[in-house]
Amino acid sequence: MSAEWPLWEIFIRGQHGLNHRHVGSLHAPDAELAMRHARDVYTRRNEGVSIWVVPSSAITASSPSEKGPMFEPSQDKVYRHPSFFDIPDEIGHM
Amino acid sequence: MYAQMVKSEATQDDPEALAAFQARIDAGEKIEPKEWMPEGYRKTLIRQIGQHAHSEIVGQLPEGNWITRAPTLERKAILLAKVQDEAGHGLYLYCAAETLGVSRDELTEALLAGKMKYSSIFNYPTLTWADIGAVGWLVDGAAIMNQVPLQRTSFGPYSRAMIRICKEESFHQRQGFDIMRKMANGTKAQRHMAQDALNRFWYPSLMMFGPSDKDSVHSAQSMAWKIKMNTNDELRQKFVDQTVPQAEYLGLTVPDPDLRWNAEKGGYDFSEPDWTEFFEVLKGNGPCNAERLAARQKAWDDGAWVRDGLMAHAAKQRSAPIAAE
Amino acid sequence: MGAVVDMDAALFAGLCRLGDSTLVLGHRVSEWCGHAPVLEEDIALANTALDLIGQTQMWLGLAGEMEGKARNADALAFHRDVWEFRNLLLVERPNGDFGHTLMRQFLFDAWHQPMLTGLAQSRDARVAEIAAKAGKEVAYHLERSADLVIRLGDGSDESHARMQVALDTLWPYTGEMMTPDATDTALADAGIMPDLVGLQATWDGLVRDVLAEATLAIPDGGFMHKGGKQGQHSEHLGHMLATMQFLPRAYPDATW
Numbered sequence: 250m251s252a253e254w255p256l257w258e259i260f261i262r263g264q265h266g267l268n269h270r271h272v273g274s275l276h277a278p279d280a281e282l283a284m285r286h287a288r289d290v291y292t293r294r295n296e297g298v299s300i301w302v303v304p305s306s307a308i309t310a311s312s313p314s315e316k317g318p319m320f321e322p323s324q325d326k327v328y329r330h331p332s333f334f335d336i337p338d339e340i341g342h343m
Numbered sequence: 344m345y346a347q348m349v350k351s352e353a354t355q356d357d358p359e360a361l362a363a364f365q366a367r368i369d370a371g372e373k374i375e376p377k378e379w380m381p382e383g384y385r386k387t388l389i390r391q392i393g394q395h396a397h398s399e400i401v402g403q404l405p406e407g408n409w410i411t412r413a414p415t416l417e418r419k420a421i422l423l424a425k426v427q428d429e430a431g432h433g434l435y436l437y438c439a440a441e442t443l444g445v446s447r448d449e450l451t452e453a454l455l456a457g458k459m460k461y462s463s464i465f466n467y468p469t470l471t472w473a474d475i476g477a478v479g480w481l482v483d484g485a486a487i488m489n490q491v492p493l494q495r496t497s498f499g500p501y502s503r504a505m506i507r508i509c510k511e512e513s514f515h516q517r518q519g520f521d522i523m524r525k526m527a528n529g530t531k532a533q534r535h536m537a538q539d540a541l542n543r544f545w546y547p548s549l550m551m552f553g554p555s556d557k558d559s560v561h562s563a564q565s566m567a568w569k570i571k572m573n574t575n576d577e578l579r580q581k582f583v584d585q586t587v588p589q590a591e592y593l594g595l596t597v598p599d600p601d602l603r604w605n606a607e608k609g610g611y612d613f614s615e616p617d618w619t620e621f622f623e624v625l626k627g628n629g630p631c632n633a634e635r636l637a638a639r640q641k642a643w644d645d646g647a648w649v650r651d652g653l654m655a656h657a658a659k660q661r662s663a664p665i666a667a668e
Numbered sequence: 669m670g671a672v673v674d675m676d677a678a679l680f681a682g683l684c685r686l687g688d689s690t691l692v693l694g695h696r697v698s699e700w701c702g703h704a705p706v707l708e709e710d711i712a713l714a715n716t717a718l719d720l721i722g723q724t725q726m727w728l729g730l731a732g733e734m735e736g737k738a739r740n741a742d743a744l745a746f747h748r749d750v751w752e753f754r755n756l757l758l759v760e761r762p763n764g765d766f767g768h769t770l771m772r773q774f775l776f777d778a779w780h781q782p783m784l785t786g787l788a789q790s791r792d793a794r795v796a797e798i799a800a801k802a803g804k805e806v807a808y809h810l811e812r813s814a815d816l817v818i819r820l821g822d823g824s825d826e827s828h829a830r831m832q833v834a835l836d837t838l839w840p841y842t843g844e845m846m847t848p849d850a851t852d853t854a855l856a857d858a859g860i861m862p863d864l865v866g867l868q869a870t871w872d873g874l875v876r877d878v879l880a881e882a883t884l885a886i887p888d889g890g891f892m893h894k895g896g897k898q899g900q901h902s903e904h905l906g907h908m909l910a911t912m913q914f915l916p917r918a919y920p921d922a923t924w
Contacts, residue, residue: 252654253448254706256441273507274438275708276447278657282819285812286708289715290431294511313378403702403710410698414915414924415742416691416728419698420721426701427714434707472915472924522924530922638703646705649766649820652827656819 255304257283259291262299269301277302345398345462345486347553348625349391349571351561352383368569373499376442384568385443388498390459391570392440393450397461399433401454401635405469406478414472421518422475428515432508439500455640463621464551466629467543473526473536474544479519481541481548481586487516488582489552492572501570520589527593534594541590542598546616552579554618584610673854679792680735681754682855684744685897686787687727688755691745692905693776694720695912696763705766712812716773719805726798746916750899750906757896758841760905764834767820767827771834774813775875779845781810782870786862795860814878821882828883835879836887843892846871851897 254276260269272291277283283302291297311319327333336343361381367374374380403426410426413419437447453459464482469475487509494505526537552575556562565571590597599614624632697717704710728741739747758776763769784806787799820827846868848856855861879886895901915924 253446254650254654256438273435273504274441275434276706277708278653279660281815282653282657285815286712289712290434290708293427293431293711293715310377313375400702400707407702410701411695411911412914414746414922416721416725416745417742418924419695420718420725423698423701423714423718423721427711427718430702430707430710430714434711437707525924530919532919533922642703642705645703645765646709648824648826648830649705649709652820652823652830653816655824655827656822659822 254278255306257287258303258305258308259283259287260301260303261287261291261297263297265298269299272296274305280304345402345489345551346391346394347460347462347551349387349394349561349565351564351568352386352390356381356383365567368497368567372497373502374497375499383564384570387565387568388501388570389440389443389445391565392436392443392501392504393445393453394460394462396433396436396440396450397454397459398465399429399436401461401465401639402482403429403433404635404638405465405467405631406475408469409472409475412472413475418522425479425515425518428511431511432504435504435507436501439498439504442500451643455636455643457627457636460625462551463624463629464547465635466624466632467547468631470543471536471540473523473533473540476519476522476526476537477540477544479515479517480523480589481519481544482551483512483516483519484586485548485551485578485582487512488578488585489573495569495572497569523593523595527595537593538595541595545598546620549579549582549613549616550618550621550624552576552582554621580610583613587611673850675854675858676734678851678854678858679860680731681851682861683727683731683734683795684754685756687724687731687741687744688753689759689776690720690727691724692753692755692908693759693773694718694724695908696759696761697769697773699763700769709766713769716809716812719802719809723798723802723805726802730794730798742916746913750901750909752899753901753905753909754897754899755901755905756841756844757893757902758838758844760896760902760908761838761841762904764837765830767830767834768837770813770816770820771831771838773809774817774878775838775842776845777806777810777813778874778878779842779867779871781806782867782874783862786867790861791859814874817878817884818882821879821884831882832884835884839887840891840893843890844894844896847892847894849897 255278256274257277257280258274259272261272262269275283275286275290277286280302284300287300287302292300323329360379364374364379364381364384374384406422406426406429410419410423413422437450440450441447450459454461464485469478490505490509490512494502494509496502496505523537523540526533526540528534529537554575556575562571562574566574587597587602601612601614603612604610605612623629627633694717697713697720700713701710701717704713724745725741728744732739732741732744756776758772761768761772781803784799784803788796788803790796790799817831821831822828846864848864852861852864856863876886915922
């Protein structure tokens, strides 16, 4: 028995104009078959207009143990969010 | 309910880490694959998600038994689409289990070697077309009771798989009930088949929730970890309360002489299934255990050359440009 | 021959040939559900079967409608016997191993796809409309089956050997697709269905290219089976119908 088919991560653009979103994974011997499997497995209900397939092994993920240093520094940069600023009512929408 | 009697694993981790982990779960956080988790949590999840996945795959067989005999083209298409969904759900669940460090092939081999279980319900035969109705109505009905709360389970990949599955399954129970309605309102023979299907599937459906686990240590641990969301008895009661009025609507009789509405508890009193039978089925002595596993084994063995052949081609393609240079 | 062909009868027969072939092949492919070599293929096979069953509903639906005898697609599918079935012999071949199923699909798709392209130009708008819808589905079937034939033909030693056996076994059932009879000719002359002889070149080119890439050898010898389109079938079809038609036949007064 030869090796197991590698795992692929599947990203689908649900509608024109939206980002591709991770929807799940599947097994396939190569990228072309992964693409076709993704079509058959993940768009049975007309869910997509575009598919990306990525070998799971090619994904570099942030380390959970570094979650603090990685993400917490952005928590106090509240001035990046529009709600930080008061705009007088008479100015209207900005 | 497709995962039954999942034994939770004892865990021997640092108490401080365990407490911090529990606090995250209590706060409603999702646990993601690469984050620290107790060994017991990981092993219990592999067993539970694996069993759930196996149930989807083996669950294709009793209904698949009628795809070639569906009585209209539309029924054939609907049933095929439904059984296909089950293959998809098995696939999603195997992928969720794989994030915990076990491969799909390993899980498959454990199933075939009898080291992992699948739901007892799929060891019962589908003898008439009404059984396809009963499976959708009762078996999917029972499964949905369990799967809807599992969308909130603590393990991220499992939760996301359940969300997708619940969305797709919403038509499964309805198609079963629709078949039952046609049969129950049909000819004398059809009504007979409908009642007979209910008679045969009622108690096995109640067994799907597993025996009472209100005093079980394993269940308490799984519930604390939010990989089990309700007790077996809660879900069984809910299932009976939901299903009895539906049976009445169909004009069918639930095969339980002791079934009574209990106003005080606001639910039905009903008879327990035969738990001796349940344990025999789990041990491999159900009416179809041998056939179900043999079918899966045959698909696995017969498919080996296809899986290997496609891998061989992919390997050739990868090496081809290098060889040419 | 040479007699005046009843065009209504010809069209009814032509539609049954299309619908019966998609029905029988869809049924055969659906037999795989739950038994395929790998989950991803199980799902893909079911998609193909679902497309074919859907096409059956359209072709036989139109056949029943134009016949005007109150027979709908289900009546035609479930209440005719083998001698009334008009499907190609190729599609009633048993599934065999996955290689046989796949090769049967490819040899059929390579005909089905250009056939539908031709049908989409039909002078009969109802035929053209069905063909346009089915054509998109079948273009995908062909892409998929051709690619898998190449991969397994040029895969491992075992997969190559199995694909060659499948090709050798099924090849003599392919001639029927491109051999017109009086019905086919009448429909082609009326601009309702494409000229089958004209499909031969397209089919040949496609099949030869794919099989060459798959490193498979086209069998010698020109013998071809025939008869499916005229209702003369193999023993396999009767067994298939016995299974498929059991319920509506056993309970003729029931609705489902």
